[in-house]
Each structure stands twice: as structure tokens, then as C-alpha cells.
Amino acid sequence: MAVDDASHRIIGDLLAQRTGQQLTEGRRWRVSGALSGLFREFGIENVDQLACMLERPSEHRLATRVVEALLNNETYFFRDHSYFSALSNQVLPDLARKRESTKRLRIWSAGCSTGQEALSLAMIFAEQPNRWKDWRIEILGTDVSNKAIETARNGRYTQFEIQRGISVAQMLNFFTEDEGHWQAADRIRAMIRFQQHNILDYPPAPGRFDLVMCRNVLLYFDPETRAKAFDRLASGIAADGWLMLGAGETVVGQTDKFKPSEFGSSLYSPIMGNVSRAEQRLRAAAC
Structure with missing residues (x-):
């Protein structure tokens, strides 16, 4: 194995350890470009030098910066409009009927990146x-x-960022221009809470969501890690809730915790019989 291959292995192991994502052969081309800013900032000449530095226990800050730089945070408002159309016309009306007695909906945008997906949901409401x-x-x-x-x-x-995915009317209705940037209105931000979380960990509180959106996250996992992610998602979704994945993702052949729904558009429903007792206790405690 060449030195360069060994260096990519060290960086890939770091990414997998921190996030579960795999630095596959097809993604290696991104490394130099994604880390170019760090190379300049820390005076690093190449990937081999970076790998040597990452082997030092004292380089915690650098390791965190490397992982952050390698993550794909590509997102935009109402990404894939057909998905949000399915939410507006099928999923949310279905949940409205199911939750009419409580008038409460809990939605989890897992892998939300810089927040556009969650804000898009808030705009729908x-x-x-x-x-x-x-x-x-x-x-x-x-x-x-x-x-x-x-x-x-x-x-x-x-x-x-603001002009990607939303109309001019939505932009003016839900955002305010401020020194060349656009600030989301408090009335939509008030519906949302953001927190750092790894979907390979147990679901965040309250742990029982009516709708979970986890789009274009599982693509970067190997089969074993993806199965673990599905287990975690299953333990955080209501028995009659919905899971939405990205266009290139599916539960078929990946897990026995979910099944395709009649709504289509990468929508799935949990199979309660395949949820473990421990997961059922977790859900019950969160109710």
C-alpha cells in the first residue's frame, strides 16, 4: 500500500469513527479540495503530512476540523419539491387525522445540515x-x-442560499434582508429546535416522532452501519408515523424495521413487530 493510500486510510478511519460515514474510493477525490483551507491555515503541505499530524493525541482540534470539512452539507430550501408536495398533500393530512385529539406534531429532520429542510417544513405550516x-x-x-x-x-x-428553492414571495414573507444576508423570521424559527446529534446514537428527546426525515444521509454508510442507523430511527418513530428517505435510498433489503408505504416518494412506515422490546420501552418512556 502506498503512503498516500495509508494516509487516506487514517483520514477515512477518523471520519468513520466520528460520523459512521465511509471515505470510499469514489469520495477520495474530495479530500484535497475539501481540506485545502485547512492546509493553508495550518501550513500543511499534503495529505501525508496531515495524516502524521492526526496520529498525535494532542491534535483533537485539527481532527474535529478535518471531519467537519469532509462532511457533505449540500442542502437547499424545499430540496426536491415533489417530496414536500407529498408531505403537504398526503403525509401531513394523514398525521392531522391521527393526532386530532392531541393537536400536537413532532417532526425530526435528521441530518438537517444548515437548517433549510427544517425551515422549509416550518414554512409549510x-x-x-x-x-x-x-x-x-x-x-x-x-x-x-x-x-x-x-x-x-x-x-x-x-x-x-436564500434563492435556492423558494419563491420571491416566500423569501419576502419569511425572511428579512440584513446587510447582504437574509434572516429567517421568528415565527418560523419558533417551531424549530436544533441540536448536534449522530443518528447512530439513540434518538434525541422526546424520542417518539410522528415524521422522521432522513434524506441523503444513509448513502454514505456501509451496510452494517446503515442497518444500525435504521434500528436507531425505528426506535425514535411513532408506531403510526412516517419515515422519509432520499431518492437514492431505500429500506428494501436493508432492514426489517420499515416497509414501503402506499404514498410512495421514498416514504416508509415502521413494522412494529420487528421493533425489539428495548426499543419499545424506549418509545414508551418518551410518550
Whole structure:
């Protein structure tokens, strides 16, 4: 194995240990470009030198920065409009019927990146004030990247970010321009809570969600890690809830905890008979 291969192995092991994601052969081309800023900042000449530095126990800060730089935080508002159409026209009306007695919805945007997905959900509810009057809407956005979560909490986006996916009317209705950036309105931010979280850990509180959106996250896991992620997601979703995955993801042949739904659009429902007793206790405790 060449020295360069060994260096990529060290970096890949770090990424897998911290996030569960795999630095496959197809993703190695991103390393130099993604880390170019760190190379300049720390005076690093190449990947081999970086790998040597990462082997030192004292380089915790550098290791964290490397992982953050390698994560793919690509996102935008209402990414894949057909998915949000399915939410508006099928999933949310279904959940509204099921939760009419409590008038409370809990939604988890797992792998939320810089917050656009969670804010898109909040806009859907804000655009239907009569339908959701007197409802308590709780949206939780989580991501393994602390840097991405900080951006999501700020709710402040560049002109390029704000124009991706939303209409001019939505932009003016839900955002305020401020010194070349656009700030999300408090009325949609109030529905959302952001926190750093790894989906390979147990689900965050309250641990029982009516809808879980986990799109384009599982693509970067190997089969074993993906199966563990599905187990964690299953333990955090209501028995009659919904799971939405990305276009290139599926539960078929990956897990026995979910089954495809009749709604399509990468929507799945949990199979309660395949949820372990420990997971059932976890759900019951969160109710």
C-alpha cells in the first residue's frame, strides 16, 4: 500500500469513527479540495503530512476540523419539491387525522445540515394558518456537524442560499434582508429546535416522532452501519408515523424495521413487530 493510500486510510478511519460515514474510493477525490483551507491555515503541505499530524493525541482540534470539512452539507430550501408536495398533500393530512385529539406534531429532520429542510417544513405550516390553528408543531433538526448546527440556529443565509428553492414571495414573507444576508423570521424559527446529534446514537428527546426525515444521509454508510442507523430511527418513530428517505435510498433489503408505504416518494412506515422490546420501552418512556 502506498503512503498516500495509508494516509487516506487514517483520514477515512477518523471520519468513520466520528460520523459512521465511509471515505470510499469514489469520495477520495474530495479530500484535497475539501481540506485545502485547512492546509493553508495550518501550513500543511499534503495529505501525508496531515495524516502524521492526526496520529498525535494532542491534535483533537485539527481532527474535529478535518471531519467537519469532509462532511457533505449540500442542502437547499424545499430540496426536491415533489417530496414536500407529498408531505403537504398526503403525509401531513394523514398525521392531522391521527393526532386530532392531541393537536400536537413532532417532526425530526435528521441530518438537517444548515437548517433549510427544517425551515422549509416550518414554512409549510405557516402557509396553512387555518389548518394548523391551535396545533403545537415541534420540529427538531439534528446534524453530526456542529458548524452546520450553528448556522442553522442563526437562521441567516446568503443571497445565493436564500434563492435556492423558494419563491420571491416566500423569501419576502419569511425572511428579512440584513446587510447582504437574509434572516429567517421568528415565527418560523419558533417551531424549530436544533441540536448536534449522530443518528447512530439513540434518538434525541422526546424520542417518539410522528415524521422522521432522513434524506441523503444513509448513502454514505456501509451496510452494517446503515442497518444500525435504521434500528436507531425505528426506535425514535411513532408506531403510526412516517419515515422519509432520499431518492437514492431505500429500506428494501436493508432492514426489517420499515416497509414501503402506499404514498410512495421514498416514504416508509415502521413494522412494529420487528421493533425489539428495548426499543419499545424506549418509545414508551418518551410518550
